Amino acid sequence: DIQMTQSPSSLSASVGDRVTITCRASQSISNxxxxxxxxxxxxxxxxxxxxxxxQSGVPSRFSGSGSGTDFTLTISSLxxxxxxxxxxxxxxxxxxxxxxxxxxxx
Amino acid sequence: xxxxxxSGPTLVKPTETLTLTCTFSGFSxxxxxxxxxxxxxxxGGALEWLTLIYWDDDKRYxxxxxxxxxxxxxxxxxxxxxxxxxxxxxxxxxxxCAHRHKFLTGNMNYFDSWGQGTLVTVSS
Numbered sequence: 001d002i003q004m005t006q007s008p009s010s011l012s013a014s015v016g017d018r019v020t021i022t023c024r025a026s027q028s029i030s031n032x033x034x035x036x037x038x039x040x041x042x043x044x045x046x047x048x049x050x051x052x053x054x055q056s057g058v059p060s061r062f063s064g065s066g067s068g069t070d071f072t073l074t075i076s077s078l079x080x081x082x083x084x085x086x087x088x089x090x091x092x093x094x095x096x097x098x099x100x101x102x103x104x105x106x
Numbered sequence: 107x108x109x110x111x112x113s114g115p116t117l118v119k120p121t122e123t124l125t126l127t128c129t130f131s132g133f134s135x136x137x138x139x140x141x142x143x144x145x146x147x148x149x150g151g152a153l154e155w156l157t158l159i160y161w162d163d164d165k166r167y168x169x170x171x172x173x174x175x176x177x178x179x180x181x182x183x184x185x186x187x188x189x190x191x192x193x194x195x196x197x198x199x200x201x202x203c204a205h206r207h208k209f210l211t212g213n214m215n216y217f218d219s220w221g222q223g224t225l226v227t228v229s230s
Contacts, residue, residue, distance in 0.1 A: 001169045001170075032213070032214065033153075034216040034217075036217075039152075043202055043220035043221065043222060043223055044153065044202075044217070044220060045203075045220075046216050046217065046218050047214040049214065050214050055218075087152070087153050089153075090123075090153075090162070090215075091213075091214070091215045091216060094155065094158060094166045094168075095143060095145075095155040095156055095158065095217075097145075097152060097153040097154065097155060098152070099152045100152045100153070
């Protein structure tokens with residue numbers, strides 16, 4: 001069973017800030033890592049798949065990197081609509097999610 | 107356009123069995139590579155993957171919940187059914203079903219469409 005650990009669990013940032021969220025897998029998952037955004041009261045939405053591929057329609061300020069066990073989601077310039085919770089998910093063996101990172105307004 | 111919708115009881119008692127139905131449109135569960143998963147989220151908590159069923163009726167379960175879960179599909183009705191036995195108050199959560207997209211080559215996959223979720227409360 002692959003465990004996914006996200007950090008930080010929450011962060012405060014201002015509009016225009018660069019934000020980085022990390023995700024670590026308990027074993028190598030190659031690039032089988034996805035990122036989702038969840039707004040309050042809504043279902044998650046896919047942002048990035050395969051560690052670094054941007055889903056169609058997702059703004060280019062979102063980017064992902066990493067392989068093996070360590071991954072990063074970066075928002076280059078935080079916008080008001082980006083205040084949400086972000087989850088990583090491994091798709092290497094079945095599925096499993098990280099604990100989430102809540103991005104709050106500073 | 108892919109849509110999914112969860113249905114079932116909003117309140118169950120401890121020790122009872124929960125049955126949730128996911129009714130979908132816009133895809134067929136007979137198509138190679140397609141899967142439907144169930145994911146839950148306790149209030150204010152993280153997403154937890156529960157189970158997946160694939161086009162070929164292969165089924166996968168979360169190791170920690172495997173003994174309590176059953177997933178089935180009815181392709182003619184465009185439905186996937188989740189059964190969870192011996193419900194406990196800690197199982198109180200919003201339950202989502204989601205379409206698993208898989209590329210034609212390789213094994214890359216992700217949940218690209220989700221239902222709105224249904225909140226299930228476990229209480230006597």
